[in-house]
Amino acid sequence: xxxxxxxxxxxxxxxxxxxxxxxxxxxxxxxxxxxxxxxxxxxxxxxxxxxxxxxxxxxxxxxxxxxxxxxxxxxxxxxxxxxxxxxxxxxxxxxxxxxxxxxxxxxxxxxxxxxxxxxxxxxxxxxxxxxxxxxxxxxxxxxxxxxxxxxxxxxxxxxxxxxxxxxxxxxxxxxxxxxxx
Numbered sequence: 637x638x639x640x641x642x643x644x645x646x647x648x649x650x651x652x653x654x655x656x657x658x659x660x661x662x663x664x665x666x667x668x669x670x671x672x673x674x675x676x677x678x679x680x681x682x683x684x685x686x687x688x689x690x691x692x693x694x695x696x697x698x699x700x701x702x703x704x705x706x707x708x709x710x711x712x713x714x715x716x717x718x719x720x721x722x723x724x725x726x727x728x729x730x731x732x733x734x735x736x737x738x739x740x741x742x743x744x745x746x747x748x749x750x751x752x753x754x755x756x757x758x759x760x761x762x763x764x765x766x767x768x769x770x771x772x773x774x775x776x777x778x779x780x781x782x783x784x785x786x787x788x789x790x791x792x793x794x795x796x797x798x799x800x801x802x803x804x805x806x807x808x809x810x811x812x813x814x815x816x817x
Contacts, residue, residue: 639718672785681778683718687722694706718815734759734760737760738766
């Protein structure tokens with residue numbers, strides 16, 4: 637089964653849940669990926685945007701807001717199928733939220749109530765030392781960009797949501813390259 641087929645099955649199952657937002661998690665990732673594509677971001681980032689919440693769909697939720705620490709779970713799933721340029725922004729997108737809350741005073745105020753709640757379960761804003769260490773990690777900048785895309789575009793209602801089939805050629809192309817360190 638291809639990664640796109642696995643992703644479609646996951647989206648059709650747990651992707652139908654909304655975890656406290658006005659869109660389902662499947663709609664959320666599709667909106668985020670479409671925004672990345674529309675902005676001309678590279679293929680790896682578009683794919684990471686498309687799969688950044690796959691970790692929510694791989695196990696039972698912690699509560700009505702999904703799996704709080706879904707970044708590592710999703711990052712591992714993506715890493716088994718794609719290059720690190722795709723998997724690491726997925727793995728780091730929760731830390732990117734914590735980073736942005738630490739570095740940008742007004743960022744926390746712009747979070748949805750669901751994101752505010754999960755932030756408390758994910759360790760809260762980073763300390764200065766954690767933020768410095770995060771910033772030095774490979775793919776941290778892409779994780780921050782992914783986070784901004786999901787915040788600004790991934791929760792919109794009343795807009796067209798592209799189907800997963802739109803992204804199938806991209807996923808197939810990237811999967812054919814396989815996981816690389």
